[in-house]
Amino acid sequence: MGGGDGGEDSVVHFVFVHGASHGAWCWYKLTTLLAAAGFKATSVDLTGAGINLTDSNTVVDFDQYNRPLFSLLSDLPPHHKIILVGHSIGGGSVTEALCKFTDKISMVVYLAADMVQPGSTSSPHDSAMTVGEEDIWELIYGEGADKPPTGMLMKEEFRRHYYYSQSPLEDVTLACKLLRPAPLRALNGADKLAPNPEAEKVPRVYIKTAKDNLFDPLRQDRVVEKWPPSQLYILEESDHSAFFSVPTTLFAYLVRAVSFLQL
Numbered sequence: 001m002g003g004g005d006g007g008e009d010s011v012v013h014f015v016f017v018h019g020a021s022h023g024a025w026c027w028y029k030l031t032t033l034l035a036a037a038g039f040k041a042t043s044v045d046l047t048g049a050g051i052n053l054t055d056s057n058t059v060v061d062f063d064q065y066n067r068p069l070f071s072l073l074s075d076l077p078p079h080h081k082i083i084l085v086g087h088s089i090g091g092g093s094v095t096e097a098l099c100k101f102t103d104k105i106s107m108v109v110y111l112a113a114d115m116v117q118p119g120s121t122s123s124p125h126d127s128a129m130t131v132g133e134e135d136i137w138e139l140i141y142g143e144g145a146d147k148p149p150t151g152m153l154m155k156e157e158f159r160r161h162y163y164y165s166q167s168p169l170e171d172v173t174l175a176c177k178l179l180r181p182a183p184l185r186a187l188n189g190a191d192k193l194a195p196n197p198e199a200e201k202v203p204r205v206y207i208k209t210a211k212d213n214l215f216d217p218l219r220q221d222r223v224v225e226k227w228p229p230s231q232l233y234i235l236e237e238s239d240h241s242a243f244f245s246v247p248t249t250l251f252a253y254l255v256r257a258v259s260f261l262q263l
């Protein structure tokens with residue numbers, strides 16, 4: 001199913017979108033596994049993330065934040081469709097891309113992610129953050145202390161517990177060097193989409209992370225109940241960052257999910 005012999009267009013192509021503060025880098029295990037199995041796998045840095053050169057404190061709207069993903073999708077050759085995978089708040093970017101580039105996407109996958117139906121609003125009880133009020137976040141005031149905060153970054157001492165409790169220590173060490181502040185103002189624009197019946201026709205997969213200390217599995221259940229996906233998988237041993245904690249199981253689930261597509 002991976003590497004086709006019918007030319008570039010027949011290859012199953014995964015595109016990965018990171019969550020807050022992360023970058024294309026966090027998908028290194030998955031993109032390696034998929035490429036070795038003959039799939040095409042691309043991961044993108046949203047504006048102000050990873051090695052994107054923009055200062056995240058200057059990113060003010062959600063479209064600006066998502067622009068690198070939109071560019072990638074609009075540059076795809078005609079008839080080339082991708083499987084779009086989003087992690088955590090990156091699910092909001094995936095839904096936005098799904099609505100804008102519906103004909104470029106054959107499946108969307110939400111990994112421990114924000115998955116809100118276009119046209120509905122996320123209630124704080126269902127999918128928005130619960131840990132937001134705790135003192136685990138450092139706020140960044142990029143426009144001065146007298147102005148509203150522009151960025152948000154989890155304090156280093158909480159990262160192992162909330163992001164990476166089941167992940168290898170060397171990945172935690174590397175991630176701590178690479179995380180960047182999340183653009184608060186841009187993320188406020190997530191999930192503000194008009195109803196979109198065409199986008200709803202695209203098969204949707206949810207992958208739940210059962211040992212997640214950040215996005216509580218019960219809250220993930222409510223996200224799934226509110227907008228039921230066509231396939232649901234559960235990563236029993238995963239923390240919030242399945243790409244580090246259970247990459248091979250995640251890889252297997254992705255391959256199984258796409259096997260149901262008529263390509």
Ligand SMILES: CC[C@H]1c2cc3[nH]c4c(c3C)C(=O)[C@H](C(=O)OC)c4c3nc(cc4[nH]c(cc(n2)[C@@H]1C)c(C(C)=O)c4C)[C@@H](C)[C@@H]3CCC(=O)O
Nearest residue numbers: 019020088089114127128129130131182187188190214215
């Ligand atoms: C509270 C400010 C801003 C926001 C920031 C933010 N959201 C997440 C992080 C940060 C800094 C994370 O680190 C985490 C993540 O992406 O990990 C990789 C975040 C999540 N956000 C979720 C849902 C969610 N967040 C917001 C809004 C915001 N996030 C603020 C604007 C919404 C909306 C649209 O209101 C939603 C649906 C989860 C998927 C994860 C986990 C966080 C949690 O469960 O507490």
